[in-house]
Each structure stands twice: as C-alpha cells, then as structure tokens.
Amino acid sequence: MPDDIRARRRAGTGLGVLLALALGAVLLTALPDDGEREGGAACGPRTVGSxxxxxxxxxxxxRYGDDPSRADDWTGGDGTHSVRLPDGRLLWLFSDTYLGQVHPPPNPFGESSTWREGAAPLVRNSAVVMRDGRLESTLPAPLFPDPAPGQWRWPVAAHVEPRSPGAPERVLRVLLWVRAAGPSPWIYGVPVATEVATLSLPDLRVESVVRVADQQGVPDPSRRVLYGTTLVEEDGWTYVFGGDDRRAASRPVSRAYLARVPRGRLGEPDAWRYWDGSGWG
Known part of the structure; x- marks a missing residue:
C-alpha cells in the first residue's frame, strides 16, 4: 500500500500518542548567565531528563480527532506547539494538518481501526483551542495562508506580549517558518524566511504577518537560518532560538542560532538583534 494512502487513513489517535510523548519529555533549556553572554565560558548542553x-x-x-460530527475540523497534524492565553485557554498550533471526517471501524483496508478518506483535505497549518483540558474548536484553516505559489507557512513558537513596549493591551505573536517546494534532499521544503504573525486577543484574529529574517539571499539553502524553534523571556528581552538545515544536506550537524528582541517588539524586524558569538549584531 502506498505510504501516502496509509498515512491518510490514520485517525487522530496516533498523533495523540506522539503528542503525549513529546509533551511528556522534560527538556531543560537555559540562557547563559551574564558572564557567559559577554564571551565567558559556553553554556553546557542540555539533555532530556525523563x-x-x-x-x-x-x-x-x-476524542476530538475521531469525532465524526464535523467535516471542517482537525483530525490530525504534526509540528505541534502550544501557548497559554491570558484567559486561561490553551492554543495548539500545528503544521501539516488533516481536516475532514474520521470514520469508525471497520475500514475498507481490512483493519479494525478508525480511518480517514484518501481525499481528506490537507492544509499547511491549523490551530485548535482548548479550555480546561477539553478541545473546543478548530480555527478556520489554514490560519496562515500561503505567502506565494509553491510556498507555505509552518507555525512554531508563540508568545503573548504587549502590543508595543509598555502598552496595556496584549496580543499573540506567532513565529512562522516559510518554506518552498524543492528537489531532494529538501523533502521538508527549502528554507525561505522567518515571519511573525500578530493575532488579536481574545478573538485570535490574524491582524498582520511581517517578515523578520529573509534568507533568500543566502545561496546555500543548508546555511539558511529559521528562528522560532523555541523562545524564552528574560529581563525585558525575548530570546528566540533557531537553526539551519545542514543535516538535510548530509552535513555532520546543524548549527543553533540565537536572536533577541525587546519585549513587545517581536513583530518589528529592525528590533531584532543576533548573537554572533561575542556580541549582539
């Protein structure tokens, strides 16, 4: 059976197991202390504790993915990130996502499992709202439309911050990876740029998408850097971690990168500063 058909018939249950494993991992992430930031000893690597x-x-x-009552909601996705909203809700962000319906067993492939039709809609990103541990709704998908033909947006880290420094109003800002279709070895797309989307609260309406780090001028795609693998706020700064795609091009290792932005200015390209190993450029 072709792999694409086999993948399409899987229900949300399989994703849930993977999601649980990923969320259950205890990942220890830390910023260097003040001395290390100014060129002192490099911080040591962090590993999964348990x-x-x-x-x-x-x-x-x-339960939510296998619910057959709707034809326009989430039934499975990858690239999972989440962010807590000010009103207590949890927003789950996904990259490639199946919508449509999931059917109960038996399925037409001869197995006793729920199944998804081969024509089930696939979108490049989606968002699902959870309240008090229960998934409530899927936002209109894709939440972030394709920027150009042959390109798409994958949401990564997200952060609630003031609309501008010191402002009382808060907004949700979502880091987006822009990728484009390309030949092997770029099975996950050629890196294009990092963008930041601003969503209003509490209605989660996309207000704008701004490109903060365009990488199209870097000739070697394996050296293009995308930001948003994760982020953390400290001392009035939002630190944004990123990486390149060297392993996709069979290089020994990919490299990690770090940028920082004053709190409330993630959506301003001129506010971003990049660590070059000895200072912020």
Whole structure:
C-alpha cells in the first residue's frame, strides 16, 4: 500500500500518542548567565531528563480527532506547539494538518481501526483551542495562508506580549517558518524566511504577518537560518532560538542560532538583534 494512502487513513489517535510523548519529555533549556553572554565560558548542553506519556491529553486528542460530527475540523497534524492565553485557554498550533471526517471501524483496508478518506483535505497549518483540558474548536484553516505559489507557512513558537513596549493591551505573536517546494534532499521544503504573525486577543484574529529574517539571499539553502524553534523571556528581552538545515544536506550537524528582541517588539524586524558569538549584531 502506498505510504501516502496509509498515512491518510490514520485517525487522530496516533498523533495523540506522539503528542503525549513529546509533551511528556522534560527538556531543560537555559540562557547563559551574564558572564557567559559577554564571551565567558559556553553554556553546557542540555539533555532530556525523563519523559512519560500524558494519558489524559492523548485521550482528549483522540476524542476530538475521531469525532465524526464535523467535516471542517482537525483530525490530525504534526509540528505541534502550544501557548497559554491570558484567559486561561490553551492554543495548539500545528503544521501539516488533516481536516475532514474520521470514520469508525471497520475500514475498507481490512483493519479494525478508525480511518480517514484518501481525499481528506490537507492544509499547511491549523490551530485548535482548548479550555480546561477539553478541545473546543478548530480555527478556520489554514490560519496562515500561503505567502506565494509553491510556498507555505509552518507555525512554531508563540508568545503573548504587549502590543508595543509598555502598552496595556496584549496580543499573540506567532513565529512562522516559510518554506518552498524543492528537489531532494529538501523533502521538508527549502528554507525561505522567518515571519511573525500578530493575532488579536481574545478573538485570535490574524491582524498582520511581517517578515523578520529573509534568507533568500543566502545561496546555500543548508546555511539558511529559521528562528522560532523555541523562545524564552528574560529581563525585558525575548530570546528566540533557531537553526539551519545542514543535516538535510548530509552535513555532520546543524548549527543553533540565537536572536533577541525587546519585549513587545517581536513583530518589528529592525528590533531584532543576533548573537554572533561575542556580541549582539
């Protein structure tokens, strides 16, 4: 059976298990202390301390993904990120996402499992709202439309911050990776740029998308850097971590990168500063 058809018939349950494993992992991430930031000893690597399956979360995604009552909601996705909203809701962000319906067993492939039709809609990104541990709704998908033919946006880290420094109003800012279709080895797309989307709160309406780090001028795609693998706020700065795609081009290792932005200015390209190993450029 072709791999694409096999993948399409899977229900949300499988994703939920993977999601639980990823969320159960205890990842230790830290910024260097003041001395290290100014060129002192490099911070040591961090490793996974432990992990365990989050059964309640797995079951909730299985319930929501396998619900056959709607034809326009999430039934499975990858590239999972989440962000807590000021009103207590949790917003789940996904990259490639299946919509449509999931059907109960038996399925036409002869297995006793739920199944998804081969013509199920696939979008490049989606967002699902959770309240008090229960998934409520899928926002209109794709939430972030393709920037150009042959290109798409994958959401990564997200952060609630003031609309501008010191402003009382808060907004949600979502880091986006822009990729473009390309030949092997770029099976996940050629890196193009990092963007920042601003969403209003509490209605989660996309107000704008701004390109903050365009990489199209870097000739070697494996050296193009995308930001947003994760982020952390400290001392009035938002630190944004990123990386390149050297391993996609069979290089030994990919490299990590770091940028920082004053709190409230993630959507301003001129406010971004990049660590070059000895200072912020």
């Amino acid at each position: 992990w365990s399956a989050e059964r309640a979360l797995t079951d909730e995604f299985a």
